[in-house]
Amino acid sequence: MLSAIFVALILHLIGGACGLAGEKFALRVVYLLSAAASGLAALAALAFLLGDGTPIEAVLPIGLPWLPAHFRLDALSTAFLFILNLVAALVSVFAHGYGTHDFEPKRILPLYPVFLAAMNLVLLADDAYSFLVSWEFMSLSSWLLVLANHRDKQTSHAAAVYLIMASFGAVALLLAFGILAGIGGDYSFAAIRHATPGMLPASLVVALVLLGAGSKAGLVPLHAWLPLAHPAAPSHVSALMSGVMTKVAIYALIRVLFDLVGSPIWWWGGIILLLGALSALLGVLYAVMQSDLKTLLAYSTVENVGIITIGIGLALAFKASGLTTLAGLSLLAALLHVFNHALFKSLLFLGAGAVLVATGQRDIERLGGLIHRMPVTAATFLVGAAAISALPPLNGFASEWLVFQAILNGTVLPQWLLKFALPVVGLMLALAAALAAVCFVRAYGIVFLGRPRRPEAAVAEEVPAVMRAPLAVLAALCVVFGILPGALIGLLLPVMRQLLGPNAVPFSHSTGLWLVPLRAEQSSYSGLIVFLMIAGLVGLLVWVIHRFASARVRRAPAWDCGFPDPRPQTQYTGSSFAQPIRRVFGTTAFRARETLDMPAPGETRPAHFAINLRDLVWEGFYQPFIRLVAWATEQIDTLQFLTIRRYLTLTFASLVLLLTIVAVWQ
């Protein structure tokens, strides 16, 4: 199975090479090749997950001659490989139609397969060296893809911020692996796994991994680059970055925390839990305020990464206290949300891409009424919006419900600090879930419902079948995994056994129909029955009412209390829809201020209304940091103008210093 995945990687490389050929040929070949390669890898991963789960290893003489690259397939990496390649295959099919609408396809085609291959390699890597090299390939190729539309000023700003954050994250990961490998310097994961670092180095590793992987995943306060970079890329790349690349970062987090760093300490879990809750709440609050559809989706990714991180933090806390079944439940909830978010977020980004192709617009205030012009995109986007808002019986609800169950069971934890934190985390998660519904009612209602606000929206044409099909498949998967979450849980249980031991099996009381996390009398849920009952009741209602009451429909102008206004400007806008939320939450979270400049009667100048939102994370966290860096560079600047004699002295002094440190160490 590992060989099948290597074949897929070679196909990606061939695709990358084809991307360098003529544009017409490349557009016809590259995305189809990527789709085939990803499909093959997804099937191989599925076959592994269905098998007995014995890890497969390979050592390839790539890289430096005395440092071969180690690769390994185990349950954890394969679970992520499966979702990565499943989504990538569908996105690539969409891209086959979407790619022709890019401004400069030549800037995307060679890099797209490289990006996919790099993400695969991060998951396959079994030593720190190949992990970091693949990680950097992933960062740099996605950075170049973000720059695809480089003439846009905002894009270059986004790319600059992304590059800085990505390099910062890579340095943090490099240091983390350096500490893990220790003085001996054996960078293979097998050796790291056997070493047992002390508490202080281990805690340092956790902090560094949180910085490195957390910044890539988009955890608050390291999320600043994400809502800039993800929307700036072409839509199919945005779908991959938000849907899958953040998951690769989550993989790195899980790999280090549960596999490499040894036995956890409870307060690691506590900190990760709080970071997750903060990301979930702040991410969705930002999302509700956005008027750019893709930026809105990117902020919602921050929210969902937060939900996943809550699950990871809880699992770590449970594991530290020896509660393996509950740890299994929490980690499973997190992994299930990884799958589900990958599905519906890529669906939503591709839907936004379809809207962009059809109208040329990303600003929701200029759209409207697309449900009439783009029926398939509208229907599939609705499924995605409902799933991400955690509505039963769709998949988003199943995983968020499990996260809630894990939180409710957290009261058995012995640490009082965690006990008191958990209701607050639960509260923040509930707020985030409820606000996500607000956010997506707003996004869907303004973009697809109502009347077209601009002529572009009024004449939009549905996208071709090659773009509609992946949307439909992703929407269908959201429904299927929602009503049968048990199928996915079955696939993921080997991961629990690998990371938490053979006893970590929640759901032992689940049967095909009911999802029972722990005990049947405690809680249970059945998406299938909810789905069947709603379908059955709707059928019954339609039949009874149309048969015995009335079935006639009369079309008439809208009522609107007797004063309908034909101008589309009189509709509710995205900004007016968000106004209550801005009033209730925004005054504290963003220091939101509304200023109204109303001319006196008789004056002819126009009235002016402005909303001022402040980004407190940027002001409180980044600006001081940027000022610090600027100050430090100014201090170091004097070093640039020394004589050669002083440079040599400096070199000598640092050499002596380092040698002294080594001497003292040993």
Added chain:
Amino acid sequence: MAFIAQILHMALVLALAPLLTGLVRKTKARLLGRRGASLVQPYRDLARLLRKDAVVADNASWLFRTTPYLVFAAIWLAASLVPSFTTDLLLSPTADLIALVALLGSARFFTALAGLDIGTSFGGIGASREMMIASLAEPAMLMVTFTVSLLIGSTSLVAISEHVLLHDLGLRVSLGMGLVALVMVAVAENGRVPIDNPATHLELTMVHEAMVLEYSGRHLALIEAGAMLKLLLYVSLIGCIFVPWGMDVAGHPAGFPQGLASYLGKLATAGILLGLFETSIAKMRVFRVSEFLGGALLLGLLAVILLYVSRGL
């Protein structure tokens, strides 16, 4: 037996929901010194609406026309999961308290979308405010769930009722706070005074009614019946968590009449109390709602913390 009880229960909630609304209206009318419409007037209204043609705006999409069916089905399903006269319900493992709230959330999601579908300003204002209220009411509801789950160790409604019935929990401060928070949530979720006024005729003060302003005929009948069913659902919910007494737990038909009688008694009490409450309080400004629901939210949180403290640090 569980199957028959389930069918009986589903028919019962459907049959009783308009009566409860009629009772609330009657109580309010009597307290205001009017004679008021008959108790069965809501049934007549629904029957009249069902017979009429549905007038649909020219630019309404399929979503507008399917929403009433979806919403009513979701609320009916939710109502059929809350025990009324017996805890022996076939479908009860389908959803626990959290899933139940989310199911009602689905209904609201689609109602709000339908409010935006025509592209009128009243639909938008209603949808936007309804979602704002929900964004505070749902977390408050979760805090109540947290309290109950901490006390009883379960979020399954049947298990909660049976636990309260069979074990003596005593008088708990946390439970009392949870009850107050749940009542506040129920008032907000059902659009009652002081959050929203179901009888208002002034569009700018409407929340729920503004959202469904474009509906008529059978569609409106379903939306209205759904709202009535939701009121009944919340009364049953408060009943089965905080006052489950009289309910049949054995799953035997011999216990059904007693369960039914106590259920009817609870509904009547709740209907009269709601009427009393609504006439004694004035509607609040829409941006005071956040203070009201924020209060419910913190009350729920406080109940959890108190429960920790009372169990000994």
